[in-house]
Amino acid sequence: xxxxxxxxxxxxxxxxxxxxxxxxxxxxLALAAMALGAHGRTADAARLCQALTSLASADGxxxxxxxxxxxxxxxxxxxxxxxxxxxxxxxxWREHAERGAAWLLATGGKSSPRSPGxxxxxxxRGWPWAEGTHSWLEPTIFGxxxxxxxxxxxxxxxxxxxxxxxxxxxxxGGCNYGNTSVLGQLLRPHLAPSxxxxxxxxxxxxxxxxxxxxxxxLERTLDRQTxxxxxxxxxxxxxxHDRSPPAADAWLQAASExxxxxxxxxxxxxxxxxxxKAECPLIFHKPISHQPS
Numbered sequence: 001x002x003x004x005x006x007x008x009x010x011x012x013x014x015x016x017x018x019x020x021x022x023x024x025x026x027x028x029l030a031l032a033a034m035a036l037g038a039h040g041r042t043a044d045a046a047r048l049c050q051a052l053t054s055l056a057s058a059d060g061x062x063x064x065x066x067x068x069x070x071x072x073x074x075x076x077x078x079x080x081x082x083x084x085x086x087x088x089x090x091x092x093w094r095e096h097a098e099r100g101a102a103w104l105l106a107t108g109g110k111s112s113p114r115s116p117g118x119x120x121x122x123x124x125r126g127w128p129w130a131e132g133t134h135s136w137l138e139p140t141i142f143g144x145x146x147x148x149x150x151x152x153x154x155x156x157x158x159x160x161x162x163x164x165x166x167x168x169x170x171x172x173g174g175c176n177y178g179n180t181s182v183l184g185q186l187l188r189p190h191l192a193p194s195x196x197x198x199x200x201x202x203x204x205x206x207x208x209x210x211x212x213x214x215x216x217x218l219e220r221t222l223d224r225q226t227x228x229x230x231x232x233x234x235x236x237x238x239x240x241h242d243r244s245p246p247a248a249d250a251w252l253q254a255a256s257e258x259x260x261x262x263x264x265x266x267x268x269x270x271x272x273x274x275x276x277k278a279e280c281p282l283i284f285h286k287p288i289s290h291q292p293s
Contacts, residue, residue, distance in 0.1 A: 076142030109135025
């Protein structure tokens with residue numbers, strides 16, 4: 001697919017950022033490294049993995065950008081890139097990945113007793129956007145994927161994260177960004193977090209049926225007009241459960257031709273990852289086995 005090659009060429013030369021011409025940031029940097037590596041551009045991926053080490057702190061966490069070592073929510077994504085999800089590894093990157101995984105196990109969101117008016121289970125502990133605050137969906141997804149990728153998928157923290165993600169799925173499918181209801185009002189689902197949640201829940205059992213209803217929500221909602229990030233994460237989530245709309249490739253190509261904000265390295269990296277379908281490194285199907293931290 002020539003459009004994927006065009007994206008990869010751009011990722012190999014542009015500063016990984018949230019907007020075209022923007023400054024370096026950990027999330028687009030890790031995603032670009034994974035996209036390049038998974039598409040066989042290992043030398044380019046290696047350069048970005050090395051750049052990612054400059055954002056790592058001594059405690060193993062990874063900040064959001066240079067000069068901003070906290071909060072450390074991008075740590076899970078960095079661990080994915082360093083642990084081989086984006087291509088070749090080095091001993092130094094494996095060490096960074098192990099330190100990052102250890103940091104994830106040592107930190108987490110703030111849990112609290114469950115109140116009658118709260119829609120989701122506040123006793124479950126995942127990971128927060130900022131330390132000392134409530135667990136939110138995306139940081140928990142990144143943390144869970146990192147633990148699975150480093151062989152800690154059956155660790156108690158990973159198992160609790162799975163329970164948290166299923167609990168945060170809405171009864172009719174899909175999910176919001178962290179809550180299920182506010183003041184008794186059920187929230188509406190959003191495509192990007194719904195797809196991300198499905199990716200992290202690949203291979204997990206769900207007796208509630210919420211995973212299957214989330215798949216159905218994405219299948220009936222994604223289309224050619226969906227914005228790049230939502231389209232990419234939605235398709236990645238479906239691929240994690242062996243589903244792919246017939247027009248998925250055409251939708252991705254159309255999204256790759258958009259300009260403006262959707263031409264940023266962040267969105268481009270996501271499109272390249274979504275093009276990999278079930279081979280996307282954000283999807284982890286291998287059996288989980290615990291390794292000591």
